[in-house]
Structure formats: structure tokens, C-alpha cells
Amino acid sequence: MQVIIFDNAQQVAENAAEWVAELINKKTNPVLGLATGSTPISLYQELVNKHKAGELSFTKTTTFNLDEYLGIDETNVQSYRHFMNENLFDHVDINKDKTFLPTCAQGENPRQQGLDYENKIQQAGGIDLQILGIGANGHIGFNEPTSSLASRTRIKTLTQQTLDDNSRLFAADEFQPTLAMTMGIATILDARYVLLMATGKNKAKAVKDMVTGALSAVCPASALQLHENAIVLLDKEAASELEDHEYYVWADKQNNKINQEFGLYHNY
Numbered sequence: 001m002q003v004i005i006f007d008n009a010q011q012v013a014e015n016a017a018e019w020v021a022e023l024i025n026k027k028t029n030p031v032l033g034l035a036t037g038s039t040p041i042s043l044y045q046e047l048v049n050k051h052k053a054g055e056l057s058f059t060k061t062t063t064f065n066l067d068e069y070l071g072i073d074e075t076n077v078q079s080y081r082h083f084m085n086e087n088l089f090d091h092v093d094i095n096k097d098k099t100f101l102p103t104c105a106q107g108e109n110p111r112q113q114g115l116d117y118e119n120k121i122q123q124a125g126g127i128d129l130q131i132l133g134i135g136a137n138g139h140i141g142f143n144e145p146t147s148s149l150a151s152r153t154r155i156k157t158l159t160q161q162t163l164d165d166n167s168r169l170f171a172a173d174e175f176q177p178t179l180a181m182t183m184g185i186a187t188i189l190d191a192r193y194v195l196l197m198a199t200g201k202n203k204a205k206a207v208k209d210m211v212t213g214a215l216s217a218v219c220p221a222s223a224l225q226l227h228e229n230a231i232v233l234l235d236k237e238a239a240s241e242l243e244d245h246e247y248y249v250w251a252d253k254q255n256n257k258i259n260q261e262f263g264l265y266h267n268y
């Protein structure tokens, strides 16, 4: 795991945007895995800025989102499709026919929908770079604690903690779904690179468990310990419970030196 600690959340977003831009500018048919939640909003803002400045075009990019609520259609402002349109897709030159979310409309079979989503990812050539946030309980996507580390796209029942954490985004009289479709942990581990962003003090414990805790379904993000190319971008607050803080800063300096000498090399 490559842990990189920044002074603030804006720097996390800027660095994440560099990763995305590098992939999109380098690969002919880039496949990007996307996340929702408040953390990646500033990343999407950076990407929109780069697009408006003429530095980034999404015409060849295919995207797969991590998750989507069940029983909410895309016209609902709470749907993750709506979130993606609002925060990214409507502001860049992406072909929306190449943007996918793991939806399951009323009457559709969630098991079949999950299989179809996995197949669609395969047919696109697999995900090159998967953006991730992390839940305060260590979830990635909607893979709640005790999710199988070998899981694939499927329906998940949300935990009370996740419902409470996300309730801030729903009005008092608004329907808050308790079920979601989510890529599985094995689906996420299949991505060539994973880039996890975490900011703020309320993520510090989950970050500590992910980076230095035991590999365990209790902290689904700890599965990233098994990934060859897992990059974790943190602000100081999210990194505040990591014991070996200086080590990560030092290791990052060494990586930068190697990059300067031999060039940045990402095997997309």
C-alpha cells in the first residue's frame, strides 16, 4: 500500500485528479471506476476544471460506478446517477452511453443485474483505475463490515452506522434506501490500480484499520492490503491515527525521487 499524506483535502483532490488525467491522457480506451460520497466531489471539480481548461477530454473514457441505491430511479435526486451527472458527467464531454452504474430497477433480479455488471466490466477490458472513498466503518463501495473478501457485484443491506452517517444527505421526510447494489470486494481488487481518498478526522480510525489492522472482513478496506497497486491519499486529519507517520512521508520522498529519475510508470 502506498500511503501519501497531504496537508489538506484540496491537495488530496488535486493529486487524485493528476492520477485520473494521466490515465485518460495515456490510454486509448481508459476505463475509470468512480465513487460517490462527499470526499470525491472536489476531485470531480478538479476534473471539470481541467476539462474546461482544455487539458482533458473524456470522449474515449468508459466509467463504472461502485454502487447505486436500490429502488430509486435515476430521476431521483438521491440516485448516484443523479450525483454523477451533477458533479461530473454534465460538465465534461463524456458519452453518457459509456457511463455505467450497478442499477437494479423494481422487478429486476438483483443477482442477474450483478452478473451483468461484472460481464460489462470484463467486456470493457477491466477497470484501469478505481476511485474509492471509505466509510467511517471501513466500508468500500457499499461493502459493509463482514462482506466477503471474494464478493462480486450484488445487493447489500446497509448497516445502521452507514444509514446514520448518510442520513445527513436526506431530508427528514425523504425516503432513505436501506438496500444498495455494489461492486464486490473482489471486483474492486480486479482493478489495475485503486486510488482511495480519505479526508477528515472521522475517517482516521477506519484508515488506521485499513492500513495497519488485520486483513479482515470487519474492515472491508483492509482487503486493499492484498492489492499490488493500492494508493491511499490522505489529509493530515485522516492520517492522524497512523503511528508511523514519518515513515510514509519519507517513503513518499523516495518514490518521488525514483519518479524524477526514471519517469512516472503506471502499467495501465
Ligand code: GLP
Residues within 6 Å of the ligand: 035, 036, 037, 038, 039, 040, 066, 067, 132, 133, 134, 135, 136, 140, 141, 142, 162, 166
Ligand atoms: C458512501 C459510499 C462510499 C463512500 C462512503 C463515504 O456510503 N457508498 O462509496 O466512500 O460512503 O462517503 P463520504 O465521502 O461522504 O464520507
